[in-house]
Amino acid sequence: MKKLLDKVKLIFDQEQFVHEPKELYEPIEYTLRLGGKRIRPLLLLAANQMFGGEEDQVRYAAIGIETFHNFTLLHDDLMDKSPLRRGKPTVYCKWDENTAILSGDTMYALAWRYFLRLPHPNLQTILNCFNETCIKVCEGQQFDMNYEHKDEVTIAEYLMMIRLKTAVLLAGALKIGALYANAEASNVENLYQFGIHLGLAFQLQDDLLDCYGDMAVFGKKTGQDIRDNKKTYLILKALEIATPSQQEELHRHFASSPENCEAKVGRVLDIYNQIGIRQHVQDAIQKEFELAKTYLDNVQVDPIRKKPLLELMNSLFERKK
Amino acid sequence: MKKLLDKVKLIFDQEQFVHEPKELYEPIEYTLRLGGKRIRPLLLLAANQMFGGEEDQVRYAAIGIETFHNFTLLHDDLMDKSPLRRGKPTVYCKWDENTAILSGDTMYALAWRYFLRLPHPNLQTILNCFNETCIKVCEGQQFDMNYEHKDEVTIAEYLMMIRLKTAVLLAGALKIGALYANAEASNVENLYQFGIHLGLAFQLQDDLLDCYGDMAVFGKKTGQDIRDNKKTYLILKALEIATPSQQEELHRHFASSPENCEAKVGRVLDIYNQIGIRQHVQDAIQKEFELAKTYLDNVQVDPIRKKPLLELMNSLFERKK
Numbered sequence: 001m002k003k004l005l006d007k008v009k010l011i012f013d014q015e016q017f018v019h020e021p022k023e024l025y026e027p028i029e030y031t032l033r034l035g036g037k038r039i040r041p042l043l044l045l046a047a048n049q050m051f052g053g054e055e056d057q058v059r060y061a062a063i064g065i066e067t068f069h070n071f072t073l074l075h076d077d078l079m080d081k082s083p084l085r086r087g088k089p090t091v092y093c094k095w096d097e098n099t100a101i102l103s104g105d106t107m108y109a110l111a112w113r114y115f116l117r118l119p120h121p122n123l124q125t126i127l128n129c130f131n132e133t134c135i136k137v138c139e140g141q142q143f144d145m146n147y148e149h150k151d152e153v154t155i156a157e158y159l160m161m162i163r164l165k166t167a168v169l170l171a172g173a174l175k176i177g178a179l180y181a182n183a184e185a186s187n188v189e190n191l192y193q194f195g196i197h198l199g200l201a202f203q204l205q206d207d208l209l210d211c212y213g214d215m216a217v218f219g220k221k222t223g224q225d226i227r228d229n230k231k232t233y234l235i236l237k238a239l240e241i242a243t244p245s246q247q248e249e250l251h252r253h254f255a256s257s258p259e260n261c262e263a264k265v266g267r268v269l270d271i272y273n274q275i276g277i278r279q280h281v282q283d284a285i286q287k288e289f290e291l292a293k294t295y296l297d298n299v300q301v302d303p304i305r306k307k308p309l310l311e312l313m314n315s316l317f318e319r320k321k
Numbered sequence: 322m323k324k325l326l327d328k329v330k331l332i333f334d335q336e337q338f339v340h341e342p343k344e345l346y347e348p349i350e351y352t353l354r355l356g357g358k359r360i361r362p363l364l365l366l367a368a369n370q371m372f373g374g375e376e377d378q379v380r381y382a383a384i385g386i387e388t389f390h391n392f393t394l395l396h397d398d399l400m401d402k403s404p405l406r407r408g409k410p411t412v413y414c415k416w417d418e419n420t421a422i423l424s425g426d427t428m429y430a431l432a433w434r435y436f437l438r439l440p441h442p443n444l445q446t447i448l449n450c451f452n453e454t455c456i457k458v459c460e461g462q463q464f465d466m467n468y469e470h471k472d473e474v475t476i477a478e479y480l481m482m483i484r485l486k487t488a489v490l491l492a493g494a495l496k497i498g499a500l501y502a503n504a505e506a507s508n509v510e511n512l513y514q515f516g517i518h519l520g521l522a523f524q525l526q527d528d529l530l531d532c533y534g535d536m537a538v539f540g541k542k543t544g545q546d547i548r549d550n551k552k553t554y555l556i557l558k559a560l561e562i563a564t565p566s567q568q569e570e571l572h573r574h575f576a577s578s579p580e581n582c583e584a585k586v587g588r589v590l591d592i593y594n595q596i597g598i599r600q601h602v603q604d605a606i607q608k609e610f611e612l613a614k615t616y617l618d619n620v621q622v623d624p625i626r627k628k629p630l631l632e633l634m635n636s637l638f639e640r641k642k
Contacts, residue, residue, distance in 0.1 A: 024459065075423070101400055105459055127448070131430060131433045143342055
């Protein structure tokens with residue numbers, strides 16, 4: 001696992017992202033150097049190694065999938081008008097909207113350049129997997145935007161949305177890594193499903209940490225989703241199990257945007273605590289986590305080869321539980 | 322040529338562009354149904370047929386290249402804040418900015434889906450050609466945006482910019498069509514260069530028509546580039562050959578944005594007429610046109626097979642000369 005982290009770090013450190021015109025490429029380099037956990041390249045490399053793949057064959061795919069992911073963050077930040085990403089100004093704030101649009105478009109094209117760099121007998125299958133994943137991520141983002149204006153969002157709808165917006169890219173990274181190593185179809189499929197449930201657990205944990213995370217570790221102020229009236233698993237589950245009067249109050253808070261939000265955040269957290277929402281979310285995370293593990297168990301490979309992926313998985317859920 | 326036009330029309334009529342979520346796909350269908358001349362699919366099919374290719378093998382690539390082109394128009398219209406495209410409201414005006422961003426991103430991914438639909442022995446080469454073209458188009462758009470704020474733009478810089486922004490996509494369409502038909506490398510290269518010079522001639526003609534086009538045929542008010550202070554071949558050439566006092570006046574007009582622009586447009590056109598700018602641009606167009614023809618002459622294939630492409634080329638320059 002440590003070796004994997006070092007490898008991914010080295011792959012990115014060795015890469016050169018600035019070309020001409022610099023007005024286009026400097027925001028791209030800035031975005032790709034912001035860091036982050038590099039989960040998708042890590043998953044891609046881990047899946048590849050599990051089936052005996054060669055690092056040199058997947059290093060560009062690893063950069064490609066991270067470049068795509070960072071492109072989606074860049075455009076999402078513009079659409080959400082987010083001022084900060086990883087504690088630094090977002091591209092649209094540091095430069096401007098047009099720079100964010102065009103640098104993002106170019107990053108997407110650069111992701112393809114990485115994927116097209118090396119030949120592979122499975123290349124068309126690999127590229128199709130990458131592309132269908134990209135389309136699903138866009139669809140997920142649209143559902144997310146739709147739900148902002150939709151009065152009633154069900155938990156099933158929410159889970160469908162985060163599957164598209166978040167889980168399929170983790171699953172796609174694993175599948176691509178496995179395809180590069182010519183893994184058997186049943187193993188590829190089990191690994192993909194592992195990624196889907198890992199991704200769902202990961203997003204649900206993100207929702208939970210927004211309210212109950214350790215600010216110092218999580219790196220942002222808690223309760224931001226409540227301030228933004230964002231429909232996450234927490235509020236949807238709360239509305240399902242709260243008493244009628246609590247429901248009424250929650251609806252009221254999530255329809256308001258007071259200048260000083262702290263009283264609102266406090267009241268919503270009070271209700272969350274009264275109904276024990278934290279445990280409900282932890283149960284949902286645990287369920288997805290167990291499902292993910294079952295799919296990984298079904299992958300037919302020497303168990304010792306699963307160790308880096310298991311370690312990676314555990315590290316993602318160790319953070320601040 | 323008529324057969325080619327009918328084929329391209331049929332290919333687009335038969336295609337279904339709407340899926341779920343409709344908020345994402347309706348603007349895409351709207352954009353792809355706005356019409357336009359479909360020059361890139363026409364070039365792709367014509368090049369393919371020239372070397373004996375099969376229509377069924379390139380129909381998706383033809384849709385793919387037009388989908389990419391329309392994606393760039395969609396994002397360009399947003400960046401330029403253009404209200405109209407082909408006489409209809411642009412996506413960002415009819416819907417909103419976020420819809421334009423995300424629908425555009427998705428169109429780009431859909432372009433890839435079309436390109437990945439069929440197998441081909443040359444697929445990696447074809448996809449690389451498509452992708453390098455996409456990157457160049459983005460770079461061209463950035464240079465175009467840079468030049469808006471740059472005091473001195475040379476004609477060489479301008480030609481480099483329109484080569485990237487416009488010509489490489491026409492050249493890429495031709496190259497892709499030829500690659501699908503397994504044309505020889507030297508023929509592919511000559512056809513690519515034909516496309517580059519055709520594209521340059523095409524853009525220069527577009528610049529000319531903006532000032533001297535027949536409004537009824539061209540479909541927009543003449544002099545718009547002057548109103549927008551847009552640096553096109555006309556003003557750059559004019560600044561090169563005008564007298565010092567004319568230069569000074571042109572500089573003054575291109576630094577101003579008066580509420581009533583008509584006096585300004587009239588004065589700039591007066592100077593253009595005094596120095597005979599129209600003839601200068603026509604000479605430049607003719608030069609590129611002749612160069613294009615030379616490259617097409619160098620393509621080693623039965624001359625009768627070049628007829629549709631020659632007809633297509635001539636029809637592009639017949640419009641309103």
